[in-house]
Amino acid sequence: MDITRELTDAAILDEIGARLVRRRLEAGLTQAALAREAGVAKRTVERIEAGHAAELGTLIRILRVLDLMAGLQGLVPAAPASPLALLANRGRRRQRASGRRAASAPGARPWTWAE
Secondary structure: OOOOOOOOOOHHHHHHHHHHHHHHHHHOOHHHHHHHOOOOOOHHHHHOOOOOOOHHHHHHHHHHHHHOHHHHHHHHHOOOOOOOOHHHHHOOOOOOOOOOOOOOOOOOOOOOOOO
C-alpha cells in the first residue's frame, strides 16, 4: 500500500509497522535481536510492528539496525537556498517566519484609532 495523505494516521502506522516486520524478517532478526541491537525493549519493537506510535529517536535506532537510514533523507529533504533570498537577506538564512497575513477585503478601509 502506498502511504498518502489520504490515509489516516492509524493506517500509516500500521503500514510502517508491516514494512518493518518484512525488513526485520529479510534481515533474519528476531524481535528480541532487533531490540537488543537497537538498544530498546522487545516490547517497544512489538508495539511499533503492531502499528503503535513511537518516539522518533526509537524509530531511528531501529532503522539504523535494519540499514534503512537512507529513507530518512526523503522524509524531510534539505531545502535549497534561493539565491535571490540570500541576496535580499545579505547572505544570511532566515531564522524566523513572520506568519501569514490575512488578506484585507477589497474596498476595506485601513484600521485607525477611534477619535
